[in-house]
Amino acid sequence: xxxxxxxxxxxxxxxxxxxxxxxxxxxxxxxxxxxxxxxxxxxxxxxxxxxxxxxxxxxxxxxxxxxxxxxxxxxxxxxxxxxxxxxxxxxxxxxxxxxxxxxxxxxxxxx
Amino acid sequence: xxxxxxxxxxxxxxxxxxxxxxxxxxxxxxxxxxxxxxxxxxxxxxxxxxxxxxxxxxxxxxxxxxxxxxxxxxxxxxxxxxxxxxxxxxxxxxxxxxxxxxxxxxxxxx
Numbered sequence: 136x137x138x139x140x141x142x143x144x145x146x147x148x149x150x151x152x153x154x155x156x157x158x159x160x161x162x163x164x165x166x167x168x169x170x171x172x173x174x175x176x177x178x179x180x181x182x183x184x185x186x187x188x189x190x191x192x193x194x195x196x197x198x199x200x201x202x203x204x205x206x207x208x209x210x211x212x213x214x215x216x217x218x219x220x221x222x223x224x225x226x227x228x229x230x231x232x233x234x235x236x237x238x239x240x241x242x243x244x245x246x
Numbered sequence: 247x248x249x250x251x252x253x254x255x256x257x258x259x260x261x262x263x264x265x266x267x268x269x270x271x272x273x274x275x276x277x278x279x280x281x282x283x284x285x286x287x288x289x290x291x292x293x294x295x296x297x298x299x300x301x302x303x304x305x306x307x308x309x310x311x312x313x314x315x316x317x318x319x320x321x322x323x324x325x326x327x328x329x330x331x332x333x334x335x336x337x338x339x340x341x342x343x344x345x346x347x348x349x350x351x352x353x354x355x356x
Contacts, residue, residue, distance in 0.1 A: 166342050177348035178290070178334070185342060226289055232341040234280050237289040 137161065139238035141227050147244045148217055156212045156241045160229030167204055168235060169212050170226040178226070184210065217245045248273045252335050252347035260355050265322040267350050269335030272316070276337040279311055279318045280344065284332045294320065325354045 140159040148154050160167045169181040180194040184204040195201070199217075204210040214221055222245045228235035249272040259265045271279075278297055282290035296302045296309040296318065308321040318337070322329055332349040 168343075178346045180343075180346075183343050191343065230342060234292040234295050234341070235344060236292060240289050 139227055139229050139236055141225075141238040141241050143241060144239065145242045145244075147246060150219060150245055151216055153213065153215045154217055154243065156214075156225050156227075156243070158210045158212070158227030158229075158238060160208065160210070160227070161231075161236055164229035164231045164236075165207070166230045166235075167210050168228045168230075169202055169210070170228065171223045172226060172240075173223045181212070181225075214243075217243075219245050221245050248276075248337075248345045250335055250337055250345050250347035252333075252350045254348060255351040256353050257350055258353045258355060259325050261325060261327060263325050265325045265329065265352050265354070267320045267322075267333050267335075267352070268317060269319065269347055270317045271335075271337045271345075273337065273339070273345075274313075274316065275339050278338045278341050278344075279309070280336040280338075281307075281309060281318075281320045282334040282336065282346075284334060284349065286331075290334055322352070325352075327354050327356050330354050 142157045165186045167184045171179045182202045183191040199215045202212045224240040224242050226240045228237045251270045281294040283293050284290045294309045296311045299311050302309045306323045310319045330353050332351045334349045335347040336344040338344040
Protein backbone atom coordinates (compact mmCIF):
# COMPACT_ATOMS: atom_id res chain seq x y z
CA UNK A 136 0.00 0.00 0.00
CA UNK A 137 0.96 3.66 -0.18
CA UNK A 138 3.45 4.90 2.37
CA UNK A 139 3.80 8.29 4.00
CA UNK A 140 4.19 11.06 1.46
CA UNK A 141 5.60 14.54 1.95
CA UNK A 142 5.74 17.63 -0.19
CA UNK A 143 7.67 19.42 -1.38
CA UNK A 144 10.74 17.20 -1.44
CA UNK A 145 12.97 20.27 -1.48
CA UNK A 146 12.29 23.85 -0.48
CA UNK A 147 14.64 26.79 -0.73
CA UNK A 148 13.43 29.98 0.89
CA UNK A 149 14.80 33.34 1.89
CA UNK A 150 15.34 34.22 5.52
CA UNK A 151 12.22 35.81 6.97
CA UNK A 152 9.74 34.08 4.66
CA UNK A 153 7.07 31.63 5.84
CA UNK A 154 7.01 28.02 4.62
CA UNK A 155 4.44 25.22 4.73
CA UNK A 156 5.39 21.57 4.63
CA UNK A 157 2.80 18.89 3.97
CA UNK A 158 2.47 15.31 5.15
CA UNK A 159 0.05 12.60 3.98
CA UNK A 160 0.13 9.71 6.47
CA UNK A 161 -0.59 6.05 5.77
CA UNK A 162 -4.34 5.56 5.51
CA UNK A 163 -5.83 4.45 8.82
CA UNK A 164 -2.89 5.52 10.96
CA UNK A 165 -4.18 7.51 13.91
CA UNK A 166 -0.83 8.91 15.04
CA UNK A 167 1.27 11.43 13.10
CA UNK A 168 4.64 12.89 14.04
CA UNK A 169 6.96 15.61 12.82
CA UNK A 170 10.73 15.43 13.34
CA UNK A 171 13.65 17.53 12.26
CA UNK A 172 17.06 16.12 11.33
CA UNK A 173 20.04 18.36 10.75
CA UNK A 174 23.01 17.10 8.74
CA UNK A 175 24.73 14.25 10.57
CA UNK A 176 22.47 14.61 13.59
CA UNK A 177 19.79 12.48 15.24
CA UNK A 178 16.05 12.94 15.06
CA UNK A 179 14.63 15.93 16.90
CA UNK A 180 10.99 15.43 17.91
CA UNK A 181 8.75 18.39 17.08
CA UNK A 182 5.08 17.51 17.49
CA UNK A 183 2.76 14.48 17.80
CA UNK A 184 -0.91 14.10 16.88
CA UNK A 185 -2.96 11.16 18.19
CA UNK A 186 -6.51 10.83 16.95
CA UNK A 187 -8.72 13.65 18.22
CA UNK A 188 -6.56 14.39 21.27
CA UNK A 189 -4.77 17.68 21.75
CA UNK A 190 -1.37 17.49 20.04
CA UNK A 191 1.85 17.10 22.00
CA UNK A 192 3.73 20.25 21.03
CA UNK A 193 6.54 19.81 23.54
CA UNK A 194 9.26 19.60 20.89
CA UNK A 195 8.48 22.76 18.93
CA UNK A 196 11.64 24.91 19.21
CA UNK A 197 9.89 28.30 19.12
CA UNK A 198 6.52 29.94 18.55
CA UNK A 199 7.48 30.40 14.89
CA UNK A 200 6.67 26.71 14.45
CA UNK A 201 3.10 25.40 14.32
CA UNK A 202 1.31 22.38 12.90
CA UNK A 203 -2.21 21.33 12.09
CA UNK A 204 -3.80 18.04 11.25
CA UNK A 205 -7.06 18.33 9.37
CA UNK A 206 -9.71 15.61 9.48
CA UNK A 207 -7.38 13.24 11.26
CA UNK A 208 -5.34 12.80 8.11
CA UNK A 209 -3.17 15.35 6.29
CA UNK A 210 -0.86 17.55 8.36
CA UNK A 211 0.84 20.85 7.63
CA UNK A 212 3.91 22.13 9.46
CA UNK A 213 4.29 25.90 9.19
CA UNK A 214 7.46 27.80 9.96
CA UNK A 215 7.05 31.55 10.12
CA UNK A 216 9.83 34.09 9.58
CA UNK A 217 12.34 31.37 8.72
CA UNK A 218 15.89 31.59 10.04
CA UNK A 219 19.06 29.96 8.70
CA UNK A 220 19.14 27.60 11.69
CA UNK A 221 15.80 26.18 10.49
CA UNK A 222 17.64 24.54 7.58
CA UNK A 223 17.24 20.78 8.00
CA UNK A 224 15.33 17.78 6.72
CA UNK A 225 11.80 17.72 8.12
CA UNK A 226 10.49 14.18 8.48
CA UNK A 227 6.91 13.11 8.99
CA UNK A 228 5.95 9.68 10.34
CA UNK A 229 2.70 7.91 11.05
CA UNK A 230 1.85 4.88 13.14
CA UNK A 231 -0.89 2.51 14.19
CA UNK A 232 1.04 0.48 16.79
CA UNK A 233 4.30 -1.40 16.25
CA UNK A 234 6.53 1.37 15.10
CA UNK A 235 6.50 4.57 13.13
CA UNK A 236 6.77 4.73 9.37
CA UNK A 237 8.61 7.67 7.90
CA UNK A 238 8.03 9.69 4.78
CA UNK A 239 10.89 10.69 2.47
CA UNK A 240 11.25 14.10 4.13
CA UNK A 241 11.38 17.71 3.00
CA UNK A 242 14.81 19.26 2.74
CA UNK A 243 14.47 22.91 3.78
CA UNK A 244 17.24 25.37 2.95
CA UNK A 245 16.99 28.92 4.27
CA UNK A 246 19.28 31.34 2.46
CA UNK B 247 14.39 13.32 30.75
CA UNK B 248 14.27 10.16 28.72
CA UNK B 249 17.56 9.25 27.09
CA UNK B 250 18.52 6.62 24.61
CA UNK B 251 22.27 6.17 24.25
CA UNK B 252 24.12 4.58 21.36
CA UNK B 253 27.77 4.41 20.42
CA UNK B 254 28.04 6.69 17.39
CA UNK B 255 30.66 4.47 15.75
CA UNK B 256 31.66 4.06 13.07
CA UNK B 257 31.50 0.32 13.52
CA UNK B 258 33.50 -1.34 10.78
CA UNK B 259 33.03 -5.06 10.13
CA UNK B 260 34.22 -7.32 7.31
CA UNK B 261 31.69 -8.80 4.94
CA UNK B 262 30.22 -12.01 6.33
CA UNK B 263 30.93 -11.11 9.96
CA UNK B 264 28.44 -10.33 12.73
CA UNK B 265 27.79 -6.66 13.47
CA UNK B 266 26.74 -6.03 17.08
CA UNK B 267 25.04 -2.77 18.01
CA UNK B 268 24.11 -1.76 21.54
CA UNK B 269 21.67 0.73 22.99
CA UNK B 270 20.85 1.70 26.57
CA UNK B 271 17.77 3.54 27.74
CA UNK B 272 17.02 5.51 30.87
CA UNK B 273 13.26 5.08 31.36
CA UNK B 274 12.41 1.92 33.29
CA UNK B 275 8.83 2.37 32.18
CA UNK B 276 9.68 1.79 28.53
CA UNK B 277 7.80 -1.17 27.09
CA UNK B 278 8.48 -1.10 23.37
CA UNK B 279 11.79 -1.01 21.52
CA UNK B 280 12.57 -0.45 17.88
CA UNK B 281 15.50 -0.56 15.51
CA UNK B 282 15.57 1.62 12.41
CA UNK B 283 18.02 1.64 9.52
CA UNK B 284 18.82 4.92 7.78
CA UNK B 285 20.83 5.04 4.58
CA UNK B 286 22.67 8.25 3.84
CA UNK B 287 20.27 10.84 2.45
CA UNK B 288 17.22 8.67 3.11
CA UNK B 289 14.60 8.51 5.84
CA UNK B 290 14.63 5.92 8.66
CA UNK B 291 13.18 2.50 7.88
CA UNK B 292 11.76 0.22 10.58
CA UNK B 293 13.57 -3.13 10.67
CA UNK B 294 12.75 -4.69 14.06
CA UNK B 295 10.63 -4.22 17.14
CA UNK B 296 10.74 -6.11 20.42
CA UNK B 297 8.61 -5.98 23.56
CA UNK B 298 9.71 -8.96 25.68
CA UNK B 299 12.98 -9.90 27.33
CA UNK B 300 15.08 -12.25 25.25
CA UNK B 301 15.83 -12.61 21.58
CA UNK B 302 13.73 -11.97 18.50
CA UNK B 303 15.02 -13.11 15.13
CA UNK B 304 14.00 -11.90 11.68
CA UNK B 305 16.16 -13.14 8.84
CA UNK B 306 19.74 -12.00 9.41
CA UNK B 307 18.67 -9.62 12.21
CA UNK B 308 18.33 -10.52 15.89
CA UNK B 309 17.12 -8.04 18.49
CA UNK B 310 17.94 -8.72 22.14
CA UNK B 311 16.21 -7.04 25.06
CA UNK B 312 17.25 -7.02 28.71
CA UNK B 313 14.88 -4.83 30.72
CA UNK B 314 16.67 -5.41 34.03
CA UNK B 315 19.87 -3.95 32.57
CA UNK B 316 17.99 -1.48 30.38
CA UNK B 317 19.70 -2.36 27.15
CA UNK B 318 18.64 -3.52 23.76
CA UNK B 319 20.96 -4.77 21.06
CA UNK B 320 20.86 -5.63 17.38
CA UNK B 321 22.93 -8.34 15.74
CA UNK B 322 23.36 -8.44 12.00
CA UNK B 323 24.60 -11.83 10.85
CA UNK B 324 26.46 -12.43 7.59
CA UNK B 325 26.90 -8.67 7.15
CA UNK B 326 26.69 -7.39 3.59
CA UNK B 327 27.93 -4.12 2.08
CA UNK B 328 24.25 -3.20 1.66
CA UNK B 329 23.95 -3.20 5.47
CA UNK B 330 26.21 -0.14 5.61
CA UNK B 331 23.97 2.51 7.16
CA UNK B 332 23.18 4.30 10.40
CA UNK B 333 21.10 2.26 12.84
CA UNK B 334 18.77 4.10 15.21
CA UNK B 335 17.47 2.65 18.45
CA UNK B 336 14.17 3.91 19.89
CA UNK B 337 12.07 3.20 22.95
CA UNK B 338 8.62 4.12 24.16
CA UNK B 339 6.20 3.60 27.01
CA UNK B 340 3.71 2.53 24.40
CA UNK B 341 3.88 2.06 20.66
CA UNK B 342 3.35 5.71 19.97
CA UNK B 343 5.62 8.51 21.10
CA UNK B 344 9.19 7.22 20.86
CA UNK B 345 12.58 8.50 21.96
CA UNK B 346 15.37 7.98 19.44
CA UNK B 347 19.06 7.53 19.95
CA UNK B 348 21.54 9.43 17.81
CA UNK B 349 22.42 6.30 15.84
CA UNK B 350 25.39 4.02 15.19
CA UNK B 351 27.06 4.15 11.80
CA UNK B 352 27.97 0.72 10.41
CA UNK B 353 30.37 0.16 7.54
CA UNK B 354 30.67 -3.33 6.06
CA UNK B 355 34.00 -3.83 4.26
CA UNK B 356 33.87 -5.97 1.13
